[in-house]
Amino acid sequence: xxxxxxxxxxxxxxxxxxxxxxxxxxxxxxxxxxxxxxxxxxxxxxxxxxxxxxxxxxxxxxxxxxxxxxxxxxxxxxxxxxxxxxxxxxxxxxxxxxxxxxxxxxxxxxxxxxxxxxxxxxxxxxxxxxxxxxxxxxxxxxxxxxx
Numbered sequence: 309x310x311x312x313x314x315x316x317x318x319x320x321x322x323x324x325x326x327x328x329x330x331x332x333x334x335x336x337x338x339x340x341x342x343x344x345x346x347x348x349x350x351x352x353x354x355x356x357x358x359x360x361x362x363x364x365x366x367x368x369x370x371x372x373x374x375x376x377x378x379x380x381x382x383x384x385x386x387x388x389x390x391x392x393x394x395x396x397x398x399x400x401x402x403x404x405x406x407x408x409x410x411x412x413x414x415x416x417x418x419x420x421x422x423x424x425x426x427x428x429x430x431x432x433x434x435x436x437x438x439x440x441x442x443x444x445x446x447x448x449x450x451x452x453x454x455x
Contacts, residue, residue, distance in 0.1 A: 320386040325451070330369050332447040337365060339440025346433035347425070399453035408444030414441045 337358065342356025390396060417438040423432040 317389065318387045320390060324387075324390060325454075328451055332451065334369055335364060335443045335447065338362075339436060339444065340361075342436035342440065346427050346429040346436065348428045353380060359396055360392065385416060396454055401431060402453050403446045403450035406449040407442045410445035411438050411442035414438045 341355040341358035344351045345359070346352075347355075349354060352425075415434070417439050418434045419430075421427075427433045
């Protein structure tokens with residue numbers, strides 16, 4: 309491979325990791341706001357205010373994630389090479405497992421939390437908590453394993 313191709317591959321890998329970090333941050337924000345919405349009082353007001361800022365978060369995410377990596381044939385080839393990488397596939401498989409078990413473990417824990425805290429909307433609390441926790445575990449594990 310030439311130096312230009314390797315440099316291009318490194319840029320695409322850095323872009324991919326930056327996109328996954330932004331996705332992790334977005335899920336953290338959305339999960340937090342959804343969990344706060346199901347609790348009564350000021351926490352619910354704060355969660356609603358966070359959700360009103362959703363278009364701003366999405367615009368920032370698209371600005372960071374879509375910064376000039378799409379279009380050229382070299383980038384498309386580099387993206388295909390990264391997607392077909394065996395170590396990345398192993399990282400994805402490990403992250404899928406961790407996310408699945410996090411969803412299984414979260415159910416009883418969130419049920420106990422919902423009943424002990426007196427949550428106004430326990431079903432929404434459990435749904436948001438399960439999806440958010442499993443996605444955060446999946447993305448965090450993937451970023452940890454995919455170095």
